[in-house]
Amino acid sequence: VRSETEKCLAELDGNPLFYTTGIAMTDYNMVREAMGYEKINLLGVSYGTRSAQVYLRQFPDTVRTMTLDSVVPMQLALGQEHAPSLDRSVKSVFDDCANDETCHALYPHTLDDLNTLFAQLRARSRTIEITNPVSGEAQDMLVSADTLAVALRFLSYSSETQALIPLLVHEALETGDLSRLASQAILVMSGLNEMLAKGMELSVMCSEDYPFMDFSADYSTSLMGNLLMDIIGLQCKIWPHAPVTAEFHQPVVSDIPVLLLSGERDPVTPPRYASQTAENYANSLNLVARGQAHSVMKNVCLRKITTAFIDQGSVDGLDIACLENIKPAPFFTSLHGPNH
Helix, strand or coil: CHHHHHHHHHHCCCCHHHCCHHHHHHHHHHHHHHHCCCCEEEEEECHHHHHHHHHHHHCHHHEEEEEEECCCCCCCCCCCCHHHHHHHHHHHHHHHHHCCHHHHHHCCCCHHHHHHHHHHHHHCCEEEEEECCCCCCEEEEEECHHHHHHHHHHHCCCHHHHCCHHHHHHHHHHHCCCHHHHHHHHHHHHHHHHHCCHHHHHHHHHHHCHHHCCCCCCCCCCCCCCHHHHHHHHHHHHCCCCCCCHHHHCCCCECCCEEEEEECCCCCCCHHHHHHHHCCECCEEEEEECCCCCCHHHCHHHHHHHHHHHHHCCCCCCCCHHHHHCCCCCCCCECCECCC
């Protein structure tokens, strides 16, 4: 991690001190002015919900509506609660499997069983042979609790991949075969390297979150353990940052129309974050999608609700009946999918 962080920093053309949320939102406002819009509709997903709220605080008279999907409360040092949030999400998946007759019959394991496996791997990592899912080549791989934590964390980001978790965990616990979970970790890390603007992420995190984190907190009994906190601590000691003031994390208060969306099983921004944030918006509607995870606006129902909200510029009278029809993806009964 240290060498990769130092390499990333050395390859940057820009100054990392200038890639923080407040500066970025000032740039957004300059774009708004250049395009001639008097007011705009803000829409943010995950970290984007912080960005939207910072924009609203800095330029309140320019905002018509705000939609927040997978909400980050302004009070939160993002990353501090990732470990317990993942545990809650995975437990919810196991609980739903236990309440599903077919899933429970096939995969009777619980979060406690999974924690036992993680404890074993923390005591002793295993070297296994896998077929690399990216290159297709056979390779030896050292599998630790951290490896599986990465795989489970990102499998938990959507309802569709959460539906695989009971099967993959059952396979690992019953046969000792960790190869499929390990392969998921490889796929996740390969994809992240392509998708993430790592430099900006570090500039934001090290300036806005790191100074407010409690590094004495112990998450060693969670699936993720202290892995993420350790990584953040290491990276932010390397990465240049100009910490924000304590006021940055004060709630934004407004009476503009605000729509808040959450997934019931979100492993990063659970529904209680949206409830906490909604308290500061008197003219808001807070919706939770049953069995869904992170970034829920891709759901057809929620997309329709969001579109109607922006069109009418109000939360009043929105037709949200379709929310009752949202269900989690059905659990895989084999590697071919559900009901095979």
